[in-house]
Amino acid sequence: MxxxxxxxxxxxxxxxxxxxxxxxxxxxxxxxxxxxxxxxxxxxxxxxxxxxxxxxxxxxxxxxxxxxxxxxxxxxxxxxxxxxxxxxxxxxxxxxxxxxxxKGPIGKSFAFVGVKGGVGASSIAHNLAWTLSQNFELETVLADMDLAFGTANINFDQDPPQGISEAVFSPDRLDEMFIDRLLAKCGDHLSLLAAPSTLDRAYDFSADAFVQVIEVMQRTAPHVVLDIPHVWTAWAKATLIQADAVVIVATPDLACLRNAKNLVDMLRRNRPNDSTPYLILNQVGMPKRPEISAADFSHALDIQPSAQIPFDPALFGTATNNGRMIGELQPKHPISQSFNEIANMLTGRVAAxxxxxxxxxxxxxxxxxxxxxx
Structure with a gap:
């Protein structure tokens, strides 16, 4: 208890x-x-x-x-x-x-992945983790799986001495108490399993390297948010296939459309009985950039975008530089409301x-x- x-x-x-x-x-x-x-x-x-x-x-x-x-x-x-x-x-x-x-684990895992570098998947994952913990007052764990270049510790203004690398490199010690010691508290209901963000070693893992880590987290928290880096390895593919829900983040351009199409097709083949991936279009409305419309994205992928996050570098930059989430800085901002709606949709919960x-x-x-x- x-x-x-x-x-x-x-x-x-x-x-x-x-x-x-x-x-x-x-x-x-x-x-x-x-x-x-x-x-x-x-x-x-x-x-x-x-x-x-x-x-x-x-x-x-x-x-x-x-x-x-x-x-x-x-x-x-x-x-x-x-x-x-x-x-x-x-x-x-x-x-x-x-x-x-x-019976199944208490928690559900939500895997966030960007279809191209720089689309803002990590920022979306971090803000959603914070929103889940705040809105529903339930324990939420954010796991930064980009061990070399993860930014969750920066975005939450944390500097934990240990994190996810200790968990994945010590499978024989994994249990709820060991994971609890590795977590950094980011709020009353939000904990961070941070990445070391160093290049001291190569992070090459087998396909099932993170399976046990995720299972232990799901036994202790109702919400587990997985921030998966833009890589294509055996463990990244396995994590996406095994997650309870997959959230694909893309910007409205041709390269993202192609990559998102490939990713969606792969997930449908390997997750025939699971929920359809969610699609978030980020950085919509960037000045002077030709964009593919949400309708065209939806038609190509046969997925309706769950949210369209507008391009607002000042807001996101200010939040990052201050180690805060969008909902902390401007809770009434339309982007904050979008995060609330996505959180309700992922959990199956409805607003009051x-x-x-x-x-x-x-x-x-x-x-x-x-x-x-x-």
Whole structure:
């Protein structure tokens, strides 16, 4: 529980419904309720309207009712237990929900890659990592995988003595505690696994060199952002294929279109059952540069761009020179809003205003749809 963040609110399920109308839901909501079986089932349907798809719900009730337990399990509730509970009981319940070796890891990995050098993929990845940690208040790890020339430590004004190189060169020591010692804190919910950014040695790795590192990070954090350099090696290809989501960053020019087409085709061949890569067009509207339109990009790749980030060297340069993210400097700027939208899209979460205006699924249908999926 060392990395757990806890918020406690009085008022039971009614207070939970009211609170999560305007707040992102966490990995786990634990509700204590004295409601009857019928009242509880109806109230959970209302709560489901404001829950994100990956949120687990555990109920602490006061009725030892077999029918209620079966209905809750059938509806997608993760756990139902009867009060009173000891501290050990609560810890055991949480451990069983998240530490089951037969279940997938807690975290999802988002791999960011530029199709050409200088397209700004690292800047996009760093800003998205910060946005994920701020908007959803969930632990986020940013891994700078460009060991020779990584810039994450500069962009976050950090100078950690250790980082990702110690992890990848010490596979026999890899576990959650070892990774935790290598992380540099960049905020309440954001940690950085920094690159050494030195040329003291050659960084040649096998195809599976980073697999274990990523798996360990996913066991400790809901969001893992991978900043992959513009290289084409066995490990870079393997990382892209195995990531939960791939974000391709390109500028609107011919070379990027060709490279993006090759990359998308490769990913579709090797990830037939995974989500389609996301496409971000960066540095749009650069003065005096002929550009390929977003519509032409979309037609060639059969992917609609998820965002178009305008060319704004002054804003990005100021942020870099001050070791800050765009959202820290100008949270109301349209580019900051674009990062918010991309973060919502990657995680499957919706903004609070969208939640309140969305059509309700109603009753147990909403509960099944939103709580059962993991």
């Amino acid at each position: 060392a990395k757990a963040h806890l918020k406690m609110n009085m008022g039971g399920i009614a207070a939970a419904i009211e609170f999560y109308r305007d707040a992102p839901t966490p990995n786990l909501i634990i509700i204590e309720s004295r409601m009857s079986a019928q009242e509880l089932m109806a109230a959970l349907g209302d709560l489901a309207e404001h829950c994100d798809a990956n949120t687990k719900v555990a109920i602490i009730g006061h009725f030892n009712d077999v029918w209620l337990y079966r209905e809750l399990m059938r509806s997608g509730v993760s756990e139902y237990t009867v009060a009173p509970l000891s501290l050990a009981d609560v810890l055991r319940m949480i451990s069983e929900l998240f530490m089951d070796p037969d 205003t969208t939640k309140k205006n969305s059509s309700k699924l109603g009753g147990l249908a909403g509960l099944i749809d939103r709580l059962k999926r993991k």
